[in-house]
Amino acid sequence: MARTGRPREFDRDRAIDAAMALFWSQGYEPTSLTQLKSCMGNISPASFYAAFGSKEALFREVVQHYLATYGQVMAPLGDESLAPRDAIERTLRGSAAMQSARAHPCGCLIVAGASNCSPENEPVQALLAKERQRTRAGFRACVKRAIASGELRDCPATEVLPDIFTTFLHGMTCEARDGVRSENLEAAITSLLTLWDASAVVPGTGKHPKNF
Amino acid sequence: MARTGRPREFDRDRAIDAAMALFWSQGYEPTSLTQLKSCMGNISPASFYAAFGSKEALFREVVQHYLATYGQVMAPLGDESLAPRDAIERTLRGSAAMQSARAHPCGCLIVAGASNCSPENEPVQALLAKERQRTRAGFRACVKRAIASGELRDCPATEVLPDIFTTFLHGMTCEARDGVRSENLEAAITSLLTLWDASAVVPGTGKHPKNF
DNA sequence: TCATATATGGAACAATCGGTACATATATGA
């Protein structure tokens, strides 16, 4: 059953897509209402506020849309049907490819979407910080799972793996924006993962790998 | 010989220090002239513009001041009197400690000082991007030097080391701001450096280390 | 003493910020 009232004359989903591109490349605060209305097809302020409520509310919707689409490169991290190492590798490689793709702004919206904020917009910063915290927890859980399953030894070198992966992941935003190529990030990830292998238990031996 | 004219009534150096703290924590665009004048002791617009010229000119001065002080944690990277591995280790550890110190805003001004910008302030972004490019070149030069001196083997795993260290370094800004502790970053660096050691040539053998 | 040079306080600038008011247009459901 269709809704009553005059129908909207612009495509709300496409508008959110366009707003995402703006917020993604410029960040929350520098993106003005004028730019937003313009990228939605020069809609009026009345149309904007009727549809989205406020700039902040739109941003929150954009973040949700991002997490449901581009942000899904992080999905393997929480997929317990994957082997922990595989989950981490897929996450890092997927994120590297996504962040350096040319079809959209470089880097990660969750990392850079509100990195410059005046005090009054701290809630917006907190929204993204909370998501990053989820990522950190994801890496930690993955490593913990690998230790529990006997894939990783329980040693100091293993404990730092989550911080290494998280820091590298977040650093890719800066690199991708600065023009570092996808292949370079991929190669770096390959090398990074040898740190995992160095703490891995070789099946059967219960010890660390010999050729390393 | 002292300058002619009425003397300035506020301390210009302290003002730049205070402005640096503001730009560091909020970034270039969200920091307003009102905040800047306020942190300098409620000076008048006339005093501000007479002393600094413009907001952008002040920011450029602030960046220079930052590079000359806190930014000096990067100095070892260009110090050819240090062994390459030592130079990189000192750089990473120094930056980790600086970025997570409580006495000033967390993270790195060069990474986060203008990460959210409207198109009109692209020159400001470019200023910082240029400095980050210098850092990348520094890591590359360090690794190149180590290969030339025979400290590192010349292999694919060695080639990616600069990207790994640079990405990690830049990622620390996000981590420090999110409250990751200095000790965690330090431990991660210790582990990261084993990637160097894995590509290192053991003195006398000309091959890679045995215990690894 | 007086010209010159610089700094200051205060008022004001046009432009933009995010957001609102209100009358009008266009749909559905009764």
Place this chain on the structure above:
DNA sequence: TCATATATGTACCGATTGTTCCATATATGA
């Protein structure tokens, strides 16, 4: 047909943005 509900266009809101103007204050050098 008419009440209800939603969207739109236009005008406008006060606040803030970075910046400029100008008269005045205070120093140095001649």
